[in-house]
Amino acid sequence: MxxxxxxxxxxxxxxxxxxxxxxxxxxxxxxxxxxxxxxxxxxxxxxxxxxxxxxxxxxxxxxSRSSKMVHGGLRYIASGDIRLTRDAVRERERLLHEAPGLIERMGYYFTLRRGQFPGRYVFSLLLAFYDWLAGIRNHRYVSRDEMRQNYDGIDQRGLKGAVYYTDTVTDDxxxxxxxxxxxxxxxxxxxxxxxxxxxxxxxxxxxxxxxxxxxxxxxxxxxxxxxxxxxxxxxxxxxxxxxxxxxIRPLRGSHLVLPFARLPVPDALTLLHPADRRPVFVFPWEGTTVVGTTDLDHGGGLDEEPAISDEEVDYLLTVLQQQFPDHAIGRGDIVSTWSGVRPVIGSEKSRDPSKxxxxxxxxxxxxxxxxxxxxxxxxxxxxxxxxxxxxxxxxxxxADERVFSAVTLAPAELDTTDESWARRLLGRYGDRARELFDIAGPGETRPIAGTLFCLAECRWAARHEAVVHLDDLLLRRTRLGCIVARGAEDLLPELETICREELGWDSERWRSEVARYLALWRRHYYLPSQDA
Ligand SMILES: Cc1cc2nc3c(=O)[nH]c(=O)nc-3n(C[C@H](O)[C@H](O)[C@H](O)COP(=O)(O)OP(=O)(O)OC[C@H]3O[C@@H](n4cnc5c(N)ncnc54)[C@H](O)[C@@H]3O)c2cc1C
Structure with a gap:
């Protein structure tokens, strides 16, 4: 108890x-x-x-607005920041070991095209060093044919292959x-x-x-x-x-969320943007495909949630349209967006944000x-x-103790036959994952269609995780508002029952929470207003 x-x-x-x-x-x-x-x-x-x-x-x-990567940051080696990379890859391995299911290894493919620098050999050296810092050996060269198989519809023009390595992904x-x-x-x-x-x-x-x-x-x-x-x-x-x-130099970065079926990517793909040669990631996350990020000075105030601009939507769609021309991905495909503001310590000179x-x-x-x-x-x-x-x-x-206490429950001790889902729950809730099953109402431990979340997580969060507003539940305790169409509006009837039972909300409170959430979602987690 x-x-x-x-x-x-x-x-x-x-x-x-x-x-x-x-x-x-x-x-x-x-x-x-x-x-x-x-x-x-x-x-x-x-x-x-x-x-x-x-x-x-x-x-x-x-x-809650990052690219969700617990990573060494390959680009920091390239810019000579070896200490930052070393610390980051070691922390990555440590977190991976301590909280599997919350932090998971993910493959990354960096496409190589004709005339691109660095090419295969320089990259392989860089990756050998990157892996060495972490004490692993996961990098390899990937042929053009393998890329074609893995990434259906990828532009073949000038494609030589890719270099593969691993980092990790989480729910921040x-x-x-x-x-x-x-x-x-x-x-x-x-x-x-x-x-x-x-x-x-x-x-x-x-x-x-x-x-x-x-x-x-x-x-x-x-x-x-x-x-x-x-x-x-x-x-x-x-x-x-x-x-x-x-x-502090606040720099905004934004992401697009697409239905996985529109751009199925088995692992993260790094693409160089045609406009400025910045790397943009396309990666699978929570049953969707995410594209990001941008990197620009954030002109907006810090009291309002940041939101993607039209220029950023176009910037991210351009790289997809160029690299996956047959998929014809456009604004109509976008499920949601999110933007975050990086707390970057500004240098004296006014530099390119990405530098x-x-x-x-x-x-x-x-x-x-x-x-x-x-x-x-x-x-x-x-x-x-x-x-x-x-x-x-x-x-x-x-300084060397675990961040996360060791989980004593085995996946088989949760009431599910899906071992990878059990591992996910143990990663997120530790030994308290068992309580999700104990408090769940009928059908609440079934994953919600198209996602790996279940309503029991909403009930548990409402009871134990200081949920004050509906957006806390849909945008941070779970990410349903980012990954289900229309901000997960279709789930509101089930959530109403949970919020009434767990938070004691009456009809009036529920209506005002829904109005607040949907207005916030449209303004900050979808497309700039003229599209919405
Ligand atoms: C687009 C983007 C992508 C990124 N991707 C990655 C990535 O993939 N991997 C990675 O490792 N890092 C990534 N980062 C960086 C990472 O997300 C941040 O460095 C990290 O989240 C910063 O955490 P923080 O606790 O310092 O700041 P925050 O998470 O912003 O926390 C600061 C908190 O302080 C609160 N606060 C402010 N003033 C007050 C006050 N007066 N009283 C009470 N509370 C207050 C704010 O509300 C806020 O919640 C990314 C960042 C961005 C923007």
Missing amino acids: TTASTSLSERATLWRELAQGEKTWDLVIVGGGIIGAGVLREAARRGLSALLVEQRDFAWGTS ARLVLRVLQEAVEAGGRALNYAKADSLIREDGRVCGVVLHNAQGGERAEVRARAVISATGAWADRLRNEVNPEKR ERRDHAVWNDQGLVTVSGGKLTTFRLIALDAINAACGEPAAKV
């Missing part, structure tokens, strides 16, 4: 506790993306009393949720829809934050021995209270430790750097 202290669903209790303002925490972490979650995990394991606050929903920021929002679950089970506390409005300072030192409850509107002063801002693209905001420097380094930075200003930049993949190492900066070196002492 789950108690309040080991569940994310303790908003009301935790808020009441904070409003009393009696406690001084060892550590307050601002930001509920992968870095904040990683910091909470590491802090809780060290026995620190740690609280994480997130202004919207957990993973609402960039950590579920990765954040699983890390949070581990952190909370180790004693950490986490609160969504709670914004750190400003810093509290005494004698010139930061010693807490003023919180605003986005649900009830109340405020609370929360005091702490250390404050870490893991606010990603938003990092300049809190930091500017103690240091006027602006370091900016993707490393992280940690700053300590009057006791406020800010961490930003980096990658999903290296979240554990980034979290350790932030904790070291905030709390001193002892962090290093337990």
Whole structure:
């Protein structure tokens, strides 16, 4: 039986506790993306009393909008960033080992065409080094015939073959949720829809934050021995209270989601865009085919969810139309889109966005430790750097422990005969996967048509994962809103039953949640408005 202290669903209790303002925490972490979650995990394991606050929903920021690749980043070797690549491939292997089913190995084909540089031999050397850094040997050359078989309809003109290697793929929002679950089970506390409005300072030192409850509107002063801002693209905001420097260059990246049947790809394919020679990935994800990403300065504000622009839709369709001319893929095929804002630490010079380094930075200003930049993949190492900066070196002492507790259940112990699905559930929920079956209503453990999600996951999330709005459930606890046509509108009747039973929503609340969700989906997860 789950108690309040080991569940994310303790908003009301935790808020009441904070409003009393009696406690001084060892550590307050601002930001509920992968870095904040990683910091909470590491802090809780060290026995620190740690609280994480997130202004919207957990993973609402960039950590639910990435390309979902837990990868070394081949391009970083090419740009000479060997340390970043080495750290990333090692973390990748570690996560793969710790959470199979959540992080899965995926093949990547990099097409080689006549006149293209680097060619087969340089690439093979690069991949040999890439594999060597990770301690694996998966790369090989792939013939043009094999490419033709694997990627039906791929443009044959100038195609010589491809180089093959492996990286991994995940569900980024579920990765954040699983890390949070581990952190909370180790004693950490986490609160969504709670914004750190400003810093509290005494004698010139930061010693807490003023919180605003986005649900009830109340405020609370929360005091702490250390404050870490893991606010990603938003990092300049809190930091500017103690240091006027602006370091974050927000760069937007967008993706298209297509029905798998329109462009069936067995593994990821890397294509060079004809306009600027940037690599664009086409990869299978959650029963769909995803195409991305773009990379441009994000002109929009950071308070609204980012959305794809017309130019980005055209840019991504152009590479598909060029490389798969017979498929004639157009706007009418698009199931959904998503956009994210990379928290890139801007260089002094104004460079081409794609040439900016993707490393992280940690700053300590009057006791406020800010961490930003980096990658999903290296979240554990980034979290350790932030904790070291905030709390001193002892962090290093337990730097090698698992992020995820070992799962003790075997796939066969779940009520399903589908072993790979059982593995997926164990990767996402750990030993708590069993509870999905225990609480499910009739038919709720059957995968929803065309997806690997089931309604029992929605019920479990509603009960245990601090779901406040319908979009939390459809866009982050599950990804049904991104992978099922029309934002999964057809599933709303079943979800209504679950939300009424688990969240106590009445008809009026349900109607307003549906209106909010569909408006948000049309505006930020579909096509620019004239198409919609
Ligand atoms: C298009 C794209 C593709 C990418 N692909 C990959 C990839 O394939 N692999 C990879 O490793 N990396 C990838 N990345 C990078 C990766 O997604 C990010 O580096 C990572 O998600 C950043 O995590 P974060 O926790 O720092 O930021 P976020 O996830 O943005 O979390 C910061 C959180 O802080 C919250 N916040 C801000 N201000 C406040 C406040 N005052 N009070 C409370 N909360 C606040 C925000 O709401 C937000 O949720 C990609 C990024 C983009 C944009």
